[in-house]
Amino acid sequence: MKIGIISFAHTHAAAYAAILRDRPDVECIATDPGHTTRAAGESGGRELAEQIGIGYVDTIDELLAWRPDAVVVTSENARHADDAVRAAAAGAHVLCEKPLATTRADALRIIDACEKAGVWLMTAFPVRFTPQYARLAHRVQAGDLGAVLSISGANNGRLPTARAWFTDPALAGGGAVADHTVHVADLIFGLFPEVDASEVFAVANRMLHPQREAETAGLVSIRYANGLTAVIDCSWSVPEHYPTWGGLTMRLITETGTAELAPFAEHLDGFAEADRSPIWVPHGTDLDAAMLDEFISAIAADRQPTPSGRDGLRALDVVLAAYESIATGQPVTVGAAE
Template sequence: MKIGVMSLAHLHALSYIGLLGARPDVELAVADPDAGQRPPGESGGRALAERLGVTRYFDTYEDLLGWGPDGVVICSENSRHRELTEFAAAAGTHVLCEKPMATTVADGEAMVAACAAAGVHLMVAYPVRFSRQFRALLATLPALGRVIAVAGTNNGKLPTARAWFADPVLAGGGAVMDHTVHLADLLDVVLDGAEAESVHAVCNRMINATAPVETGGLVSIGYPGGVIATIDCSWSVPEHYPTWGGLTMRLIGEDGIADMDAFAQAVHGFSESSRAPLRLDFGAGGDAAMLKEFVSAIRDGRRPQPDGESGLRSLRIVARAYESVRTGEPA
């Protein structure tokens, strides 16, 4: 099966390329024609692709799609997801799009419509729902009884490796845009696709007062049946912390409580030579299982999950969060 990667703007592309390139059933190709537009010092283009072991590189997206891929993984800046999705759909190619699926609900709806009209799949890259930790959390649901509240955190470092993450146009926002959607997607699974009834959010730039976007945020969501969920989506992890950040989720049911820490599988220590903490991660993560779902769905001719509609529900929460920040009222 032929799978292409469109853009290396998002650093998740490096993981996807490594995993896809290791699969014997996948022919991999990459195109990153926008690399020259990035700030000095940011990697990309043919040089990065070759460093990652990619042997088939195309200079344009047109050439990549002309190669005839069965599917593509879009890893561009958020604001360019719609354009590349529509381009791929018009070529009859299935799409796995990096999260968030778009910067506006209108763009997300257009992506769903374009893929539906072309008869191709649209999947959104939410790897945490494929993690062993989340699957274990779901297994506790029968014992918890009716879920009445959820508390989630998705914290990370200020994303300095790619300047576009803090660009309000290219990213569509800051921490609220970047780190709300993963937990919103997990809520989508836990609550069987229920649409949010209300969203109340606050944000600030306390972590970096000069940033052009918010660096901290808290989103509160009301769901049908009186379920309340909160998401701490801040870029609040110190620059020199041993890891990028993490994601946690607590489910509170009528009959019990269950906790998940998606990135807790690690050995901790201390280095005498560097006078710094050590961390050795051994968790598998969800990227491989997510890519397996995408490839398998193409092969089996079935709709992958999470699909475009799932991505839209998460994106609507983000859009309503920003509206709440603007008005100071629930949206």
Template sequence: MPTEPAPVKVAVMSFAHVHAAGYVEVLKRAPGVELLSSDPGPHAADGELRGRELADRLGVGHVDTYEELLAWGPDAVVITSETSRHRELVERATAAGAHVLCEKPLATTREDALAIAAAVQRAGTVFMMAFPVRFSSSFARLRAAHDGGGLGEVFSVRGSNNGMLPTSRSWFTDPELAGGGALTDHVVHIADLLEALRGCAPASVTAVTNRVLHADRARAETAGLVTVTYTDGVVAAIDCSWSQPDTAPTWGGLKLSVAGTGGTVDVDFFGPSVRGLDGRTGRPIQLPYGADTDEAVLATFLDAVRTGSQPQPDLAVGMRTLDIVLAAQESAATGRTVTLAGV
């Protein structure tokens, strides 16, 4: 008979990120998981559902402080805070001996990223980045085509990650809390896919950004184009924006086009969906279907917690994808190409 998985106590630190609620729903269904959350205030005063009120709606236990949460003795924590607070929460979680799954991007500064790396090294705990798109079945098929030589020699990549302005969590548009805007939010996903697909280091980054869209609501860039040249000469162009209108039927999407001497593969990672119209309002409806990538991320993390193995994407991936973002920000500010030496 199959054995029950070893029990794991998982703490969710903060409900700031839009993925927090989805992770809670997955963890509630996961066998052998005890779950507790904390989301201390103060929170934004613009109607965002946070704290105990959100915990009650999600049906998850809640404590008022991180001290109480860590005193519970979690085996693992899921950090879904504002990006600028990742360092503090990783340091507190690892000091308590907990394994960490951290939302992307890793940090808002290189200094904070290095401090996170030092905290993880001191503790000797498992650390994993939450990059769900690399767990999709579409990416698995792309990877199989690439690894099997079906694309020949890859020479260029085009990626786009376009979404709605994230008004349900206003901190995403605050450069202090998020570290930037659409560039920070969206480039790391495609950078992670290229890391997983090709395993090649970035050599230089050139970027331009603007705030033409949503200028009255956003405090950071809302659109950008980032060009990454890798050490083997492959060039990747990444379109990142909050360009979906508020009336769009879905939050947005992520697409990748990989060109090689043997052919080109185009992937729409969120394309499979049922489309229709709302009979009451006449507005379009788009309901995606397919495997739950959040579920795959959390299953991988929980397995690593139980076995002590190091899952992917790891801390090094978080560091390298952040370096691309930081270089893109510098390039956009200076108008120059930024070289990444020894990343």
């Protein structure tokens, strides 16, 4: 299968490229338009492709002329729509990095383009592929835990300094709220696929990194149509010297007790005497590889990959409502914000 990568702008792009490079059933090339305009020291372009060990072309037109079966869109969030629509028009299935877009109109533009072209669209939510989450979803949907009353989630990480655009609201669609709310919101939708979010109230600030233009801390409260309530801490609150990037956790309060999810907790730790630093060695499922396997398997079987583009839209709707709430100081109906 021929798979193209559009842009190394996102920090996940290099990892996806390395996974695709190592698959015997995949031929992968990349393009990275605009890499010369990035901040000094940010990797990209032909040099990064050669370091990873995949092919490279200079433009999106050249990549699409290669006639890929599928394309992975890992450009800046505000550029997802244009890149995904071009890929779909060329007949390529699309895996789009999260958030799906920065506006509802652009997310719908991606979805409509893929549907009209007859290609599959998947949103990149790798945490869906943890074995622990699969077991939790099965137990929730089987009713083993009774009714779920509330959920508290946290997706905290370091300030993403490797790519300056993450803190540029025009390119990222916001800051920490856009970057980290969507993962937990998607996991909740995965637990309750038929239940819509109805209302959001959110607060945010720049206290952790006041020199940044975008918000660097946020708390998002969500009410769902079935009465469930959820709160998501979506902050860039992990210090730079911490031994890992951060983590994601969820706690469910149910009729029968509590259930917890911590997909990034599996690790070996210790202390390196040589440089007096902590050691953190993760182990367990490679979530990026599992997500790409779902994408490739779904394309081969001509079925909808999960999470879909519509799943990406549902998570984006929560984020857009959160920003409207932050701006107004009031609860906002989900789907009403643009």
